[in-house]
Amino acid sequence: MTVQATMTKRRKESPSTSRVDELPAHILRSIFNRLRFNDLVQAKSVCCSWNLLGDELTSKMPWLMLPSKKQVEEDDGIKVNNNGYHGFLNLKENRLYSLKTAPKEFSECCCIGSSHGWLVFLQEKAVPFLFNPFKQLRIELPSVDRQLGLEKMDIICHRNHLYALSDKNSIEVWDLHIGGNHVKKKSDFVFAFPDKSLAKEKSFRDVCTSGFYLVESCGDLLFVVRFIGDYVDWDGTLLHEQDHLTQDSNHPKVCPYRTFLFHVYKMDFKELKWVEMDTLGDRALFLGRNQLASVSTRCFLNCEKDCIYFSDDCWERIDEDYLYGGHDMGIYNLKDGSLKPVFEFSSDKIQPQPCWVIPDPAMFES
Template sequence: MRNWSELNHDLLGEIVLKLAAIEDFVYFSVVCRSWNRASSLVKCTWKPTMPYLLLAKNEFQNPKFLRKVYSLSSDRCYKLSLPHTFRFRCWGSAFGWIVIQAGPSCITNPFTNARIRLPFVPTMWCEVTPLDNEDELATFYRQVTTRKLVVIQDVESGNDGGNDGGNGLIVFAMHTNWKRSLAFARPGDLTWTSVVAPRQPFTFRAADVVRRDRLVLILYEDSSVGYVELSDLSKSINLEQSSVQAKEFVPSPSPGDFKPRLSGMHLLEMYLVDSFGSLLMVLRHKSTKWDPNGEVSEDEVYKTVRFEVFGIDFKTKKWDRLKDLGDVALFVGDNQSMSVRASDCRNCKSNCIYFTDDCDELWDLPGYAGGHDMGFYDLEDGKIYQFYKGGNVHSTHCTPFWFVPHF
């Protein structure tokens, strides 16, 4: 064909849907009017396969409140104006939305500028003291309330959650409180609904949440997994102290069945990933050094030293150690834990775990900030490598995190 602009729109649409990166989608749409029309017809259906990295804010000479988005596929940065994300903790999702923790929390789509308010973050074990200073407010909410906010899709709603109304989305908040460590809300809810742990009294907090089919699975810090059905969440009511009871999916392992390797002064983060039919528990080990005189470099105060990955055997309900992820790469940190087929993405290495800094409990050390603990861990050789060497990394409020853009 001499004139590519005369290609059938259905054929062009199929080509667009195979594009992996958002910049490829944009480049395709500006070739000509015909290609722009074809791309607009599948714009709401198309989804990138690779997460993007939203870098930390830059407050110096930044009147437009621009933040950089790093594309691992192209090794380039792009700019977005995101004033409402400044000075507050944020978490990324696989559905285009970013969760912002403020007084009234919200979710926002940085590419469409849609924003939806959520209920006030429940403090669970303390009263909210009004603070005039935004920096103090952001620190207060981070230290005494929410550890992580995760967005999932409600498949029973028949909506993929990618629309600007947020229909079909459920936001889970993992809190610092030991007795009531998990709650959820949908866009439009007036209050948060608590999720009660399967066993009481329960002294382990919720570490991560993931949806698998019609179940929401909850990883607790004792490596047990609870679950609630999506249909149970739709029955929630906006009354004070309303709650949903979680049930046991995977019991807490005995010492003989499972024992993570621990050594020296360390921190441990846990993630739960639904990866192409497999349910994975990822353990992230961090070494720590502290010198009250401030003689330890910022990069040495804490840093990730290794990962361990375990897969659940659905027959025995036990965790098995995995040494090879195959063609899969994982993305963890201050975001919904995600996995991708590495062969479908440019510049993405298989059998690796890409991670960002989520050690928020140490971001307030005098003279220090978070953001430096970032890279990817190769399960084959057990080494950590850097994928980004630019700026806009350090912050005491919101360090870089992964998210998947949606239009």
């Protein structure tokens, strides 16, 4: 029986004769895990227990929020300006679901990130609010400084300490236990920038920039370094300026800037140093304007293990040219160093920039 037929049958039955909502939870979960997204959304309307489980499963999926593919490609970046988000990429099905009617928040406000399934928007006069796109819930927040939402300094709470990226390529640590209601910087507890990444930065100084992230994964503190080439072939090969200028028509297309490499380190708290990781095991990382997340691929079955899913968060370059910006997204395999697209546009100007929407990973750890 199809989901639609089940719904029709359920409406005709009286509450006293229906047995739909008495189906054992483990059987219902097994069935729901096999449904396509559209069927799952329809199934949520059958009864309360189906709705609760449907909410859990739809919020469990990582989504990539995207603007209209048609408008982006037709305008080729020239007229694309705050046209809003119009769809969500479902990684489980590798399918884009378009919104028939997009919430006004998507076109009237600026999305500056996401956290635990909620989007963070700025409206006029830099007034922020939270918005849940799947439940259509909105929470107003106090005003903030206009520049706050456009600056990137990662900070994370780990083991009752705050770890923050500093301007000197190091990690500062603030103790939450000292000083009563105040936090205190531990001046003798600053982690140096990893030597390998520092050497790589110096060797690429004139042809790339770097991004830095702090992520908690399975109780460990991870430091991720992202290398973004000014000019990179589609296969991920970094080009120097002279290579770009001497290209002929037979060469692969060159993107203005593109991520080509990641380094990942784990903090050794006994030795107080960063230890390089050559594999993430069964974990996957999500990096971008979203909350930085490490998820278990045993729970997020649609995610590839040992991979980094990334989107464009190069704020200082996104709006420097109408021909490109927002395009730098993909999937990087840490073990073999390979890159592949997560979703492709024919234009290099994607506005607004794609953004990951991910629930709280801790809710689904195994």
